[in-house]
Amino acid sequence: MKELEDRIRRDGTVKPGNVLKVDAFLNHQCDVALFDRMGAEWAELFAGRQVDKILTIEASGIGIACCAARHFGNAPVVFAKKTRSINLDGEQYVTRIYSFTKQREFPVIVAKRFLSAGEHVLLIDDFLANGKAMHGLIEICDKAGAVIEGIGIAVEKGFQCGGKELREAGYDVESLAIVNSMDASAGTIEFA
Amino acid sequence: MKELEDRIRRDGTVKPGNVLKVDAFLNHQCDVALFDRMGAEWAELFAGRQVDKILTIEASGIGIACCAARHFGNAPVVFAKKTRSINLDGEQYVTRIYSFTKQREFPVIVAKRFLSAGEHVLLIDDFLANGKAMHGLIEICDKAGAVIEGIGIAVEKGFQCGGKELREAGYDVESLAIVNSMDASAGTIEFA
Numbered sequence: 243m244k245e246l247e248d249r250i251r252r253d254g255t256v257k258p259g260n261v262l263k264v265d266a267f268l269n270h271q272c273d274v275a276l277f278d279r280m281g282a283e284w285a286e287l288f289a290g291r292q293v294d295k296i297l298t299i300e301a302s303g304i305g306i307a308c309c310a311a312r313h314f315g316n317a318p319v320v321f322a323k324k325t326r327s328i329n330l331d332g333e334q335y336v337t338r339i340y341s342f343t344k345q346r347e348f349p350v351i352v353a354k355r356f357l358s359a360g361e362h363v364l365l366i367d368d369f370l371a372n373g374k375a376m377h378g379l380i381e382i383c384d385k386a387g388a389v390i391e392g393i394g395i396a397v398e399k400g401f402q403c404g405g406k407e408l409r410e411a412g413y414d415v416e417s418l419a420i421v422n423s424m425d426a427s428a429g430t431i432e433f434a
Numbered sequence: 435m436k437e438l439e440d441r442i443r444r445d446g447t448v449k450p451g452n453v454l455k456v457d458a459f460l461n462h463q464c465d466v467a468l469f470d471r472m473g474a475e476w477a478e479l480f481a482g483r484q485v486d487k488i489l490t491i492e493a494s495g496i497g498i499a500c501c502a503a504r505h506f507g508n509a510p511v512v513f514a515k516k517t518r519s520i521n522l523d524g525e526q527y528v529t530r531i532y533s534f535t536k537q538r539e540f541p542v543i544v545a546k547r548f549l550s551a552g553e554h555v556l557l558i559d560d561f562l563a564n565g566k567a568m569h570g571l572i573e574i575c576d577k578a579g580a581v582i583e584g585i586g587i588a589v590e591k592g593f594q595c596g597g598k599e600l601r602e603a604g605y606d607v608e609s610l611a612i613v614n615s616m617d618a619s620a621g622t623i624e625f626a
Contacts (some may be wrong), residue, residue: 301492308497319464
């Protein structure tokens with residue numbers, strides 16, 4: 243998606259350690275008009291797929307998924323939780339993932355009544371790097387018996403293994419911008 | 435907002451300890467069509483107010499704020515973070531709040547470059563009970579010198595002190611549903 247690539251070039255910053263910061267428009271401050279156009283793009287890329295529900299993970303996936311849902315017939319958005327709460331009761335699907343950016347392990351929790359066997363699910367997240375978060379969501383879908391129709395990613399780090407592994411495993415992964423390489427000292431970003 | 439009250443009566447559940455669960459449509463599974471109509475309602479209630487930016491707090495506020503932003507000229511949404519991350523660098527506004535539902539203290543963090551002196555801000559959150567989260571956001575706006583134009587809340591627990599205190603302090607608080615009382619044994623909810 244050219245608009246997203248241009249925006250990353252303009253407002254993203256590359257930090258040492260392969261960190262790409264897009265917090266000006268994607269995951270701290272949110273450009274909702276851009277999110278809406280990203281949703282429209284995914285709707286084209288996943289045209290013909292049955293999407294009963296969109297599953298994402300807190301926190302950065304939520305805004306993107308909620309704006310995208312309009313383009314999938316206002317499909318309900320379920321966001322997996324990363325912290326336990328007294329509001330989380332009843333039976334739950336739970337797994338654990340390691341977060342590179344938070345540098346610690348998190349639980350990933352979805353209440354069983356919001357994900358059912360045979361439901362057709364689109365997974366959405368802001369970033370795909372090593373794929374840990376996405377594998378957590380897939381594991382939860384598998385436990386529920388839900389059908390994964392596709393995986394929509396805003397920014398994929400193409401030089402890390404996550405996207406490659408998911409595509410080899412047969413998932414339809416549509417990343418709106420794939421970063422092939424980036425250089426913190428020069429501040430340059432190359433897209434696929 | 436009658437639609438929200440009806441929905442809470444239909445799909446909300448009352449638990450002992452004054453816990454109102456609305457996770458079927460508001461803060462775990464998200465009804466984005468409802469969120470859109472909530473945004474339209476706030477746009478009417480805050481008509482004439484200048485809204486340069488919407489500020490909310492992760493995680494449950496994000497989807498609601500992003501859907502509402504369409505009705506405020508696609509104003510950027512900034513969500514305060516509750517966990518530190520290697521993606522959070524630069525100067526930050528930080529305060530701490532106690533979460534009743536998570537039963538522990540959290541930091542509330544907003545990068546300084548996403549909140550500026552003189553910016554007119556609408557605060558949005560899913561719940562208002564004792565007002566701890568909202569006071570955290572207000573403190574951050576005060577530190578930044580931002581102008582709080584109003585506070586949009588989905589569900590206010592009118593029998594707790596948060597809304598009363600904020601209104602007495604002069605804030606324009608618009609809650610779309612105000613619960614006056616609820617009874618866990620009977621499963622009943624009374625609205626203002």
